Amino acid sequence: MVSRRQLLEAGVTRETLRWRVGRDWRLLLPGVYALQTGLPSVWQRLVAAQLVGGEGAWLAGSTAASLHGITSAPISMPIRVLVPAPRRSRRISWVDVRSTTLLGERVVERGPLRLGCLARAVVDAAHETPDERAARGVVIEAVQRRLVRLDDLEHWVDARGRRGSARLRRILAEVAEGAWSVPESDLLALVRTSRRLPPPMANPILTGPGGETLTSPDLWFDDVGLAVMVQSRRFHADRLDWEATVEQGSDLSTMRVVVVGVTPTALARDPEAQLRRIERAHEAAARTGVRAPVTASVRATVPLGVTG
Template sequence: MVRTSIGEPLLALADVQEGMLTRAQLRAAGVSDAVVRGRLVSQWRAVLPGVVRLSRAPLDEHARYLAATLMAGPDAVITGIAGARLHGLTNAGTPEVVDLLVPARRAPRRAAFVRVSRTHRMPHARRQLGPLPVALPARAVADACRASTDARFAEALVIEAVQRRATTLTLLHDELYAGPRQRSATLRAGIAAAATGAWSVAEHDLVRLVRRSAVLPTPLLNPELVGPDGVRLPTPDLWFDDVGLAVQVHSHAYHADGDAWTQTVRADSALAEAGVIRIALTPREVRASPDDVLARLERTYLSLRTRPRTAARATPRPVR
């Protein structure tokens, strides 16, 4: 940050705000618009309407969020994809637009990478993440899903939010019914996917595929599995209990590094040692060759019906 003669108290405030100040803060400290215009020529830069940075450095992601809240005002709350990401949900992705909510008496506004929407359902409960006021996860996730037309995005985000216990299906249902009916289809799709008990969108794809079969029964999703000796076994993604068949969907994103791959190999070995027949699949083959995958599952299932079943026991896992 370029140090100027505007005074240490104001510079201290800028340090807290990622090197940014609002025009209102500058005026309140006695800095005239003429001085600001002069600084913007070579030392500062305008990042959003009413927000300047006391340097010409680009904004990183966190600074973009803070700049958005400075523009929107003290009663604004971050929501949507940005809010979900700030809650640590990786399936939210990096937002191109930072969405904020303001009370209905305020006017909506759009500038650069910021979208300010007014609402009669202002989230009074919020989480303060450093200087950033963020809607609670259920509201942020619901708003992110409503802003998208991509059902797979919504499924992945809602499943992650529920499985990581950022929120619950009950709270998401509350958001679904309290919010507008318009643009709620993707949120409904996400909630429906999470309600199956799937731990990933790849698992949900597989569940939908299995439902097409006239041969396969309804499987258990992610049950607690115990071996014949009473020792806890790794959790299969799908479990056909009548024949003791386990199905695992191995995603490269979760198993690529060395430690994760080692754990995967050990889990496969533990199932085999307990006499459990297991089918391993990848998300790509489930999406690209669903008929082949389904035929493979049906062949294996039918072959196991003629054999003694493993003594492994499964207990359904409750869906939160």
């Protein structure tokens, strides 16, 4: 991938350029050429997108988030590019070039590519995503994998101003409360709608009477010792997390903890039915007057990580 300006500066004449294009070279974007005639790879498209942005351009938003390793933000079209103001925003084929006055981020160079910092990329990717569950997935993944700090995400939400900030702040609030996956976030939002349930703790640290660490439930109602668990292998960080969930009866039930299991499918198909199950379990536990001898403490929800 090479720009017209680079070719001319390298000594290629305009006549040679006109002759080559369509024979040996391909015009990929205005002023950007592939020195081949075949279809460009994704990597070549990324380089071309940065070149069409011009000097000082960098990849941003969902494009940068994906290149930083966020799997819930796959590379898709349009490729997101930021350029410093006062240069103008414009859409060029499959490239979305946006002008920005926010120039304080640390740009990471990866070969010929320049990537915006991960914290800003995550915030912008969540803003770009029309589906709120998908947006939550981007933020939750970045925080759960300890790639960013919540403080840094909040900084970039503040820096963006009011545009789209309400949804972003709502997502950050859910993550700060301890939601570690999109189904957990759905569950937390669902429980909040209940007029019969007290506020739960999300992913608390549970210890038994002897100080032993117990399985951490997704939601915990401390007044009655009720645990709610999302049962899905896909949304657990690793095999050990999943095994801990599967084996929850061996420690939580031994401590007389009431456990309500829900699945992402059931939450999506009939959330009201799942809420009623949790409400009934909470009421039944309250009627017994017996609470498990378990201590719950709030887990740190702002993990430190490497960020820009």
